[in-house]
Amino acid sequence: MQSLNTNITFFSTQPYDKQFFTKCNEQFGYQLTYFETQLNASTASLVKEGSVVCVFVNDKVDAAVVKQLAVKKVRIIALRCAGFNNIDIEACRQHQINVCRVPAYSPEAVAEHALAMILTLNRKTHKAYNRVREQNFSLNGLLGFDLHGKTIGVIGTGNIGKAFCKIMLGFGCKVMAFDIIANKDLEAEGVTYHPLIDIYKVADIISLHCPLTEQTRHLINAEVLPFFKQGMMLINTSRGALIDTNDVIDALKSAKIGYLGIDVYEQEEKLFFRDLSAQIIADDTIQRLMSFPNVLVTAH
Known part of the structure; x- marks a missing residue:
């Protein structure tokens, strides 16, 4: 388990995301930050330094966004979906950011x-x-x-x-x-x-x-x-x-x-x-x- 002060920043958050992630987090104690807005070059500044970033299907994690996240010392981008076409995987590799997804997404x-x-x-x-x-x-x-x-x-x-x-x-x-x-x-x-x-x-x-x-x-x-x-x-x-x-x-x-x-x-x-x-x-x-x-x- 990571340190309890780890912040996980969610983008494109829906009410059901808050409901289930907040419930699941009761046994871990991470700091969860929810944003309804999509992640893109204009909203990447919302990410706290050192956060884990959790994104959905329509968030734009292109090379420019990945660079901003790297500056903020983000080391993990977690997709709550199976597809990863909206993420520049090569840019993540260059900046040593790990990407995980849900291949068995229901x-x-x-x-x-x-x-x-x-x-x-x-x-x-x-x-x-x-x-x-x-x-x-x-x-x-x-x-x-x-x-x-x-x-x-x-x-x-x-x-x-x-x-x-x-x-x-x-x-x-x-x-x-x-x-x-x-x-x-x-x-x-x-x-x-x-x-x-x-x-x-x-x-x-x-x-x-x-x-x-x-x-x-x-x-x-x-x-x-x-x-x-x-x-x-x-x-x-x-x-x-x-x-x-x-x-x-x-x-x-x-x-x-x-x-x-x-x-x-x-x-x-x-x-x-x-x-x-x-x-x-x-x-x-x-x-x-x-x-x-x-x-x-x-x-x-």
Whole structure:
């Protein structure tokens, strides 16, 4: 255990962060400092000297921020998430700052959320809920399809992708996967591995479960979308920049994509985790997305 006077500075803090970290800290006695603001070059000055810094998905820990943290003798940056695309790892290495993350960030919960989005888009339960609350019991426009027997494409079979594959196998689906290394345990359960292009051509539903890297940025774009099955469903619960949003909007307009469910968005740091209900949102892209009746957006 580190010295009890160690300060841990949290950024992008939500009420549940305070609740659970404060409770957990009762047995350790660290000094916890919470900031609702995001960490970036303008807010790094809030960090106390010698602190451990704890960040979330939309904090910007680029080279400039890392340099400021190094000056403040920060030696640990802890991510309370699985992905680390928002951190300049090389800059941390140069300044001898250790980085830790949560690779097993509740994989079943994320996989189950991806399933919830599929079922909601398919069976339109959100629309049925709103109708009934208005005393409208009509079934028109609520027709879905059987998941049983459908082909599911899973891009990335790490902890979350693996959990998602098992769920879809349980629904009686054919599961095709892509990853750099095939998971032998999944293959033993019936998952087959294929090149991306083969998955694009036949999958009824594609769910993204891969990290955001330079190789996966805009993995779904105008070049690959023509290969998709007409009217397919696309689910993204990983990172917003895995898809080129404008290209996907065009695919929605042409009905190449029949359903879109996203829990992440490329420009989400300006929107998500905030109550903007009384404001005018200037982001035309997210407004366009939310205008489609076959698009479901949840806020990460």
